[in-house]
Amino acid sequence: MTKQIAIDARNVGKIYGVGVHAVTALGDVSIAIEQGEFFTLLGPSGCGKTTLLRCIAGFETPTSGSIHLSGRDITYTPPNERPVNTVFQSYALFPHLSVADNIGFGLKMQGKPAKEVKAAVERVLALVKLEDFAKRLPQQLSGGQQQRVALARALAPQPEVLLLDEPLSALDLKLRKEMQSELKRLQTETGITFIFVTHDQEEALTMSDRIAVMSAGELLQVGTPHDIYDRPVNRFVADFIGETNFVEGTVEGSAVRIGTGDLLDVTLDGHSGGVTLAVRPEQVSLRADGSGIAAQIVAATYLGTDTHYTLELGDKSLLVARIQSNSAGGMRVGDAVGLHIDAGAVQVLSA
Amino acid sequence: MSGRSKGLNGWLLSSPALILLLLAASGPLLIVAVYSVLEKGDYSGVRWILSGDGWFNVLFQRDIFDQTVSLADANLSIFWRSVKLSIATTLITFAFGLPTAWFIATRPPKSRALWLFLITIPFWTNLLIRTFAIMEVIRNQGILNTFLTWTGLISEPIQILYTDTAVLIGMVYVYLPLMVLPLYAAIDRFDFRLIEAGYDLYASRWQVLRGVILPIIRPGIVAGSILVFIPSLGAYVTPRVLGGGKNMMIGNFIELQFGQGQNWPLGAALSTVLLLVVLISLVVYTRVTSKDDPRG
Ligand SMILES: Nc1ncnc2c1ncn2[C@@H]1O[C@H](COP(=O)(O)OP(=O)(O)OP(=O)(O)O)[C@@H](O)[C@H]1O
Ligand SMILES: [Mg+2]
Numbered sequence: 001m002t003k004q005i006a007i008d009a010r011n012v013g014k015i016y017g018v019g020v021h022a023v024t025a026l027g028d029v030s031i032a033i034e035q036g037e038f039f040t041l042l043g044p045s046g047c048g049k050t051t052l053l054r055c056i057a058g059f060e061t062p063t064s065g066s067i068h069l070s071g072r073d074i075t076y077t078p079p080n081e082r083p084v085n086t087v088f089q090s091y092a093l094f095p096h097l098s099v100a101d102n103i104g105f106g107l108k109m110q111g112k113p114a115k116e117v118k119a120a121v122e123r124v125l126a127l128v129k130l131e132d133f134a135k136r137l138p139q140q141l142s143g144g145q146q147q148r149v150a151l152a153r154a155l156a157p158q159p160e161v162l163l164l165d166e167p168l169s170a171l172d173l174k175l176r177k178e179m180q181s182e183l184k185r186l187q188t189e190t191g192i193t194f195i196f197v198t199h200d201q202e203e204a205l206t207m208s209d210r211i212a213v214m215s216a217g218e219l220l221q222v223g224t225p226h227d228i229y230d231r232p233v234n235r236f237v238a239d240f241i242g243e244t245n246f247v248e249g250t251v252e253g254s255a256v257r258i259g260t261g262d263l264l265d266v267t268l269d270g271h272s273g274g275v276t277l278a279v280r281p282e283q284v285s286l287r288a289d290g291s292g293i294a295a296q297i298v299a300a301t302y303l304g305t306d307t308h309y310t311l312e313l314g315d316k317s318l319l320v321a322r323i324q325s326n327s328a329g330g331m332r333v334g335d336a337v338g339l340h341i342d343a344g345a346v347q348v349l350s351a
Numbered sequence: 352m353s354g355r356s357k358g359l360n361g362w363l364l365s366s367p368a369l370i371l372l373l374l375a376a377s378g379p380l381l382i383v384a385v386y387s388v389l390e391k392g393d394y395s396g397v398r399w400i401l402s403g404d405g406w407f408n409v410l411f412q413r414d415i416f417d418q419t420v421s422l423a424d425a426n427l428s429i430f431w432r433s434v435k436l437s438i439a440t441t442l443i444t445f446a447f448g449l450p451t452a453w454f455i456a457t458r459p460p461k462s463r464a465l466w467l468f469l470i471t472i473p474f475w476t477n478l479l480i481r482t483f484a485i486m487e488v489i490r491n492q493g494i495l496n497t498f499l500t501w502t503g504l505i506s507e508p509i510q511i512l513y514t515d516t517a518v519l520i521g522m523v524y525v526y527l528p529l530m531v532l533p534l535y536a537a538i539d540r541f542d543f544r545l546i547e548a549g550y551d552l553y554a555s556r557w558q559v560l561r562g563v564i565l566p567i568i569r570p571g572i573v574a575g576s577i578l579v580f581i582p583s584l585g586a587y588v589t590p591r592v593l594g595g596g597k598n599m600m601i602g603n604f605i606e607l608q609f610g611q612g613q614n615w616p617l618g619a620a621l622s623t624v625l626l627l628v629v630l631i632s633l634v635v636y637t638r639v640t641s642k643d644d645p646r647g
Pocket of ligand 1: 025043044051
């Protein structure tokens with residue numbers, strides 16, 4: 001069974017301003033987001049995540065390309081006529097309306113009868129566990145509660161797509177973790193397509209069905225968290241998602257010779273000539289007996305379960321290894337060790 | 352012990368202010384209230400004899416020949432004109448003031464100060480002079496009529512001066528800044544992101560204005576309306592200059608009693624009525640406009 005496409009962006013470009021002041025916020029973005037998907041836009045600050053979201057919400061009109069919702073072209077449809085709701089980063093709750101009236105606002109504007117609005121508000125209040133706060137004003141709530149009201153308000157009209165622009169960035173770590181699972185639960189329970197923006201790669205990896213990594217107004221890679229983490233398409237993605245060591249080398253036959261002169265038997269995927277190997281710290285293991293690539297421990301950072309070792313190789317290049325603390329017994333700064341790279345898991349990138 | 356002396360100190364410290372307030376604010380009011388229940392003097396002033404004539408004459412008149420009592424139609428029409436013109440002034444200044452204040456509040460911060468400064472420039476000139484300037488614009492041979500005749504839109508000059516319309520134009524001009532400034536202060540605090548939130552939740556432009564913007568800037572609307580309505584109701588110079596002799600408002604009518612009319616008790620009673628009307632409108636207005644406020 002093929003999945004229905006909820007949002008289909010085709011060659012969307014957005015240029016702010018004109019002439020010398022023109023800023024290209026989106027280059028040429030094409031993306032198909034499936035119905036019921038938890039889809040995350042991930043990328044560094046200024047890469048165009050908010051711009052893409054605002055084009056989908058209808059607050060910005062793309063300079064080129066088109067956007068389709070369930071097959072219907074909505075490129076020029078005003079925001080109040082799109083079955084798409086937004087959870088704003090600033091929450092943007094109406095300060096003059098009670099929690100219940102905030103949540104009922106969308107349905108009321110759609111002209112739903114009062115009874116229906118009331119029932120929907122009660123249902124959504126229960127969904128976000130705010131039944132006891134219905135009569136309060138937004139400013140009488142904590143940050144986390146306001147966040148939930150913003151979420152409830154956007155969910156109440158049962159939109160086809162929910163847009164969330166860094167909704168958790170204002171919360172402290174503990175609340176953030178709580179809301180992450182809360183969001184995931186709400187998405188599963190409602191079956192609504194979520195498009196979620198974050199620049200926190202860990203958040204993206206744990207919550208998403210699929211992730212789109214963006215940089216400078218372009219999509220670099222779209223895929224499941226596993227795809228993105230294990231098979232980054234280029235150095236930028238590998239660097240942005242998780243920690244990565246980059247090791248330069250040249251292809252020799254079916255292996256890659258690195259700077260130290262050692263040969264690594266990696267999966268080449270048709271690469272040749274100069275390549276870069278993306279080696280995750282957890283793909284490196286250390287042997288006290290010195291077998292493998294010769295290295296010296298130059299720094300160690302204890303992180304609880306794991307310890308990060310910075311190693312200097314024969315060609316003076318540095319490499320970070322993440323070793324489980326309890327299996328690292330006795331290795332100290334200054335020790336000479338042998339280094340092994342799990343070559344099968346290493347990703348080869350064009351240099 | 353210390354609490355008591357602290358309370359005493361507080362009273363002592365604030366006594367100059369209290370005495371001043373008592374003398375400057377309550378004193379004249381008291382005199383006016385007392386005069387309203389005294390008998391009218393022969394030429395002016397009052398005779399110290401209790402009398403209800405001042406209050407009686409606010410609404411009624413007694414025929415000098417057969418002593419029959421009837422409603423004082425002239426007075427009633429003056430009251431009605433005052434209330435009508437003041438409400439109209441408030442509504443029109445709001446209609447012009449809201450877009451103006453919105454425009455200023457959405458300028459880049461640097462140019463906002465300049466716009467606000469421009470709004471306050473008319474205050475630099477005396478009210479009388481500004482009113483004569485308006486007169487110059489709207490009189491039959493004035494700028495407006497000359498221009499309209501020149502364009503061929505009208506063949507005869509329109510009689511605006513010495514009508515209620517002239518008074519209204521003058522009051523709108525004079526009191527517009529008093530509406531713009533509090534509205535600006537309220538819009539300046541308004542979070543414009545709420546407009547997007549409104550559109551996002553299926554509200555039309557009109558619904559965003561009614562359901563989001565107006566309720567949130569309500570304190571500014573209330574303040575501006577009060578600041579315009581109260582002085583409009585008691586306006587003196589504008590109706591005097593632009594309304595001519597016949598289109599009187601309460602302010603002119605009161606002045607008449609203390610001047611030519613030489614009926615101080617009636618003037619005092621009218622002043623008290625004006626004060627009461629203002630107080631009652633304030634109470635009713637703030638009640639009505641805060642009706643559906645959840646902050647109650
Ligand atoms: N209204 C605007 N006028 C001009 N340039 C803009 C406007 N909005 C955004 N930009 C520019 O477009 C680019 C993309 O901005 P956008 O807000 O989409 O980034 P973002 O990925 O959401 O960043 P962040 O993570 O910091 O929120 C930036 O270079 C930004 O300066
Ligand atoms: Mg952003």
